Amino acid sequence: MKNKAKHNVTMKKCEDIQKSLLAYMTRELGKAPSELVSRHLRKCKACQAEAAEVRATLKLLRQESRAEPHWPSRLSDEHRRRIAWTMDHPALDWLCARHAAVSILVALLVVLAVLGLAWRAARVRQDIRVQETVYPITIGRPPFHTNHTDPVPENPAPEDVSAPEATP
Amino acid sequence: MRKEKQVRLAEKRSVFEALVAEHEAALLRYVARILHDADLAQDVVQNALVKLFRRWRDVVKPGVNIGNWLYRVAHNEAVDCIRKRQRRQLLHFKQGVERQTLEHREHNPLFRENHAREKVQAALEALDMRERQVVLLKIYEEKSYREISDITGLSSGNVGYILHHAIKKMAARLSDAEKQAKDIEYHEKQSET
Numbered sequence: 001m002k003n004k005a006k007h008n009v010t011m012k013k014c015e016d017i018q019k020s021l022l023a024y025m026t027r028e029l030g031k032a033p034s035e036l037v038s039r040h041l042r043k044c045k046a047c048q049a050e051a052a053e054v055r056a057t058l059k060l061l062r063q064e065s066r067a068e069p070h071w072p073s074r075l076s077d078e079h080r081r082r083i084a085w086t087m088d089h090p091a092l093d094w095l096c097a098r099h100a101a102v103s104i105l106v107a108l109l110v111v112l113a114v115l116g117l118a119w120r121a122a123r124v125r126q127d128i129r130v131q132e133t134v135y136p137i138t139i140g141r142p143p144f145h146t147n148h149t150d151p152v153p154e155n156p157a158p159e160d161v162s163a164p165e166a167t168p
Numbered sequence: 169m170r171k172e173k174q175v176r177l178a179e180k181r182s183v184f185e186a187l188v189a190e191h192e193a194a195l196l197r198y199v200a201r202i203l204h205d206a207d208l209a210q211d212v213v214q215n216a217l218v219k220l221f222r223r224w225r226d227v228v229k230p231g232v233n234i235g236n237w238l239y240r241v242a243h244n245e246a247v248d249c250i251r252k253r254q255r256r257q258l259l260h261f262k263q264g265v266e267r268q269t270l271e272h273r274e275h276n277p278l279f280r281e282n283h284a285r286e287k288v289q290a291a292l293e294a295l296d297m298r299e300r301q302v303v304l305l306k307i308y309e310e311k312s313y314r315e316i317s318d319i320t321g322l323s324s325g326n327v328g329y330i331l332h333h334a335i336k337k338m339a340a341r342l343s344d345a346e347k348q349a350k351d352i353e354y355h356e357k358q359s360e361t
């Protein structure tokens with residue numbers, strides 16, 4: 001019973017040690033925990049095996065990182081020009097950055113403008129129709145005189161003007 | 169007033185140009201490793217730098233590590249790039265492209281020479297994006313847990329946890345590959361004799 005408990009404690013300890021092996025190898029552990037790990041590693045075969053595996057993987061990764069093709073270390077002239085454009089034209093760049101919102105807004109404005117024009121055209125047409133029906137009544141002509149191309153007399157008829165002269 | 173504004177803009181430009189010179193190489197390398205594509209990496213890094221210029225007031229202030237901010241933005245841009253590429257590949261001739269790259273690899277005389285590197289790259293590819301990001305930042309870019317935490321938004325404890333699991337996964341994959349290679353070598357020798 002006592003042995004099993006002791007075994008569990010070591011298991012727990014080994015688990016913790018193995019979890020911190022990478023931090024230990026990359027110098028991320030503090031001084032005290034590092035000493036604890038190195039002391040444990042000196043006497044625990046299981047953790048030694050685990051450490052060997054982690055070390056081998058790290059070594060392969062580091063080799064690979066050094067052997068990798070040399071990526072260009074500088075942005076191309078074309079990409080530099082694009083950045084310079086951003087610096088020279090902040091207002092245009094602001095629009096470019098919001099091109100989706102700006103195009104939706106423009107589309108909306110166009111739709112509104114078209115609707116507005118259509119509404120105005122409809123109103124003008126309606127006004128003309130109202131004038132057409134009201135015309136004969138306002139002029140005061142008999143209904144059979146509906147030809148509105150007839151010029152409306154601007155001055156009273158000559159017989160009306162001469163009428164007061166004849167009265168005295 | 170106008171002159172003062174121009175002076176401020178000129179100062180901003182010179183600080184920005186110094187920042188570009190300081191960070192472009194590391195960013196290009198990091199993004200190229202994530203994308204396996206140096207040309208796309210140029211686009212991604214350019215976008216990250218343009219974003220820095222646009223968000224100048226939010227980023228260039230005390231308490232913000234601009235290098236870490238750029239890594240974060242470039243990483244997100246790269247992930248967007250991968251998503252777009254995956255969508256395109258799904259839409260188009262995905263299988264055709266894969267077959268072509270495989271054939272190209274097998275006919276490439278460098279392929280066998282680079283076999284060890286291919287294995288490590290395959291093991292890296294098998295990780296999920298978060299694990300790969302943390303491995304690249306820690307092992308390739310030699311960042312500290314605290315810097316990785318600042319870049320990724322993860323806690324330092326979480327960074328250690330993810331790294332531990334990523335290295336375990338890679339170790340298992342690499343030892344499998346090693347075993348397979350040894351088996352193949354053994355069978356080849358047997359058939360020769």
Ligand SMILES: [Zn+2]
Binds near residue numbers: 046047048
């Ligand atoms: Zn142990």
